[in-house]
Amino acid sequence: MKMYSVATGLALALSCSLPATAKTIEIAIGHQSMCTDTYTAGIVVKELGLLEKYLPKDGAYAGTEYDISWSDYSSGGPITNQMLANKLNIGVMGDYPLIVNGAKFQETESLRTLYVAGTGYNLKGSGNAVVVPVDSDIFSFDQIKGKSVSTPVGSAAWGMLLKAMQDAGISQQDVSLKNQSPAVGAANIAAGKIDAHSDFCPWSEIMEFRGTGRKIYDGSQAGVPYLHGVVVREDFAKEYPEVVTAFVKAVVTAGQWIRENPAEAVALMEKWTGVEKEVLYIYFSRGGHLTLDPTIKDQWIEALKFDHKVLEREKAIPPLDFNAWITEDFVKSAYVELGLDYAAEKASVVDPSAANAGLPAEIWHARDGISSYPTLPEFLKAIAEFEATGAKLNATYVYDRTTGLKLFGKTAFYVHGSDGAYEAFLRKPDADARAAEIGGEVIDLPTAVAAFVPAE
Amino acid sequence: MIVPARRRIPIIVEAIGAQRGLWFAVVVGFPLMFYAAQLAGLVLRFGDLPNYWTLYDWPSNVRRILVSTPSILDTVAIISEEWLLEIGYMNRDFGHGISEWALNIVPARMFVLMALAVMLATVLVLRVQCRRCGLALPASSPVAAGLGSALVGFTSITMYWVVCCASPTWVVGLSMMGLSVPLSLWIEPIGPWITAAGFALLAAAVYAASSPGKEATRCGRSSNPTPFDLRSHGT
Structure with missing residues (x-):
């Protein structure tokens, strides 16, 4: 884990010794309005103005103006590319794209990102699922042998599909694996053009809600936690550590807001994202798929390492030094400043079967x-x-x-x-x-x- | 007889000079046709016309990368992926819309395509030159040029299918066109080698088409023409 207190202190001392000059800090955030698990670090923070609420305004930041921009993406890959080009400082994405992000940055000579906080999780991996057309005679996963199955390759749902096939003794030669985007997969399920489609949140529930698809496999059967998180360019985090902490505080507050009134929250989120509130409710309500918890648990690091091995084997992605990439400093600071108990929340794990x-x-x-x-x-x-x-x-x-x-x-x-x-x-x-x-x-x-x- | 490459340069220069219009038409037209073919392929493959486009501020983005990336190697790699124009199809059945596919104009890839077009155009004008002199054309040259163009062309594909979370790469284009996912992913790491092989074949095609011996025989020159001979003889 990295320590930023020394860097922060030096930055503060240096800035205090210089005459105060008004400056503008650009904060560019990439998020995904079609990926429910990213909402507490994306659309909710944006629409409720939570980042603005917590941005530092005194001390070294007195007189500082902030130029905040939000960019919505269909997937995590482009967010990483935009972060590499320094057009985004902060990115929100799912576990597999997070790993690609860390590995792609560590592959460069001079650039790095830091994994600074989670957004939410499902302990057993729900959120990803395999769906068949609603009238299909396929009812169990082992029936996909010899069928055509599509998935967005490189996504968490793709990783789950590979794990599920491995567990079921189905080789990649046993199925006709196609690369399909979520929207195309959903359309093909509706039209009965594909036997099964593996996708991530909230696509399988969208298909179920619209009456076009039926789950035959839930990510929980793979038993690998499904989580999303926040990555920040390291140079930005070193220059403005208080801004990163403010962002994580906004993430924590967004989660609290949803938990306090999920029905109102999903109604607003429907307006902001276009995803049906009834679908969102299955994620954000009490007993929903998603546990809104930004803490970085040891189990998550193990899950990310597992995911990295899958990507290394299937896509030959570069190695990733998890110790250099993951830091709890910002999320711990955020909890302290909000008067919350980080250790207690980190220790708490919600298992849907019990909870x-x-x-x-x-x-x-x-x-x-x-x-x-x-x-x-x-x-x-x-x-x-x-x-x-x-x-x-x-x-x-x-x-x-x-x-x-x-x-x-x-x-x-x-x-x-x-x-x-x-x-x-x-x-x-x-x-x-x-x-x-x-x-x-x-x-x-x-x-x-x-x-x-x-x-x- | 092996003729040094430097002795072929005057032949190439004269062939280009003599067929300047054709040469420029191919250099400019080939990349345009390449992008038009990709767009047509996307429309045919998915059955939807493009319904959105985004123009990116490429110069500003490059400036930002130059300022904020300490390593030159990193800078070059990142700039090579910068987009100038994105044109694609946005599916608005879900949420506020999700981009299903896109064709991207990437200036760095355009540069590679222009290099390909320059070599292809050169082979073409050299062969026109041969034909005008009434000589048998070397069969190896067009084969090498065609194969080289195909290899460089494949790795210059900038059709991106927004399959969530996967970083866009040229093999996504192959996958979209029907190549199996495992094979596409297997091919991906050898992309630079495929490009290099393509350019090597194109260079060989230019070399073969610019053989001074054949040129001389065809046009009634000595077997070792001087640049002066070529300039004065014309076509």
Whole structure:
């Protein structure tokens, strides 16, 4: 880990000894409005003006003006290229592009980036998923053998796909692997032109929400954490360490704002990004896929090292010195200045299977908002009653019994036990196994709701 | 007989001078055709016409890189990836739009293409010269020129498919056109060698087409013409 206190002190001392002159600091940030896990360091910070709130305005920075610019990208690769050209100082991206960023900079003679904070994570890797057309007869991952599968090569979803194939004993020769962008993959899933598509957040949920796709594999099955983070050019961080700390404070505050009122947050985020609020809710609500936590945990470093090995093997990317690249200095300073306990949050890890146990199912009524139901029968009964009145429901949410993941109610498989109990599942094989175990039957949402239709 | 390269230079210069219009047309037209072909390929491949374009302030960006990059080697590498123009298709079905594909004009790549076009044009005017003198044309020259152009052309592709997170490289263009992903990725590291091989073939083509012996026989000169001979003889 790098220490910047000496550099900071020298910079302060030097600046204090010089006559005060007004100067402008350019802060250029690259973010991704179509990648949910980056929002707390991207669109939310931008739209709420959180960076402006925390930028230093006294001491060495007295009279300083800030010229902040935000650039939206479809992927992390171009952000790295723009950072190399010094057109961006700060970049926000997912785990695989982060690694490419660090390695590409370390490949140069004179330039480096620093990984200064996370934005959020899913411990088991949810966020990435493999989706098939909704009417496909593929229900489990091993059925993709001999099929055509597309993925954005180089993305976290590509890495997950390779790991999943390795785990399932499927070689790259066993499938026709195609390189497709998320939008093309989603369109091809809708048109049934591809057998399966592996993508990252929030594309699989967009396909499910629009009724075109169905998950057959969730990233959590790979068991490798999925995380996003913030990288900063080292020369910028050395020159303006307080600005970097201010940015991380904005990231922390953005996470707090979402946690305090997720329904309002996703409604605003829909306006800012164009991604449906019902899709965003599955990420940012209580029990959602994403844990908003900028701390840098040891597990994340191990996960990043694992990801680097995948990229090294498949794409021959340069080596990466993780010790030189990752620094906790800025995120620790941010927590101290915000009066938060960094060590406590760093030690805390949210496992959806434990954390989401017992969380209520939810119904998003188009007019009345979101309501909760402690049990599935109550949830199904409420849907039946709403449908009987012709009420418009934006979305419904349940939790996968196996993984604890939040799901759209309409895409889940339900096991109706002989005792009348209901359980929800993400994957049909899990539901089939449970039904066999308890002597129940596997049904879909309309069938489950039909049992609760009010008598006339 | 092996003739030193310096003795071929007057022949090349005269051939270019004699066919100045054709030579310039190829030098300027080839890169334009190359980009037009890439754009047409993208439109045919994806079935959508381009719906956005962005012009980048290349000189300012280069200035910024020069000022902020300590190493000369790094500076050259970074500038070689700087874009001048991006023209592509934005899919607005998702979010506020996501760029699906783009053709980029990269000045550094344009320079490589111009070098390719210069060599190709030179081979062409030398062969026109041969034809005008009524001699049999050396078969090796056009084959080498064609193969060399193809190799340099492949590595100069600047079609970028915004497949998330993957850094844009020339092999993405190959992948977009149907080459398998593993093969594309396997080829990527040898790109500079492919380019070098292409230029070597083009140089060989120019060398073969500028053989003074053949020129002399064809045009009734001595087998070792002087620059004066060539200048005075013309075509």
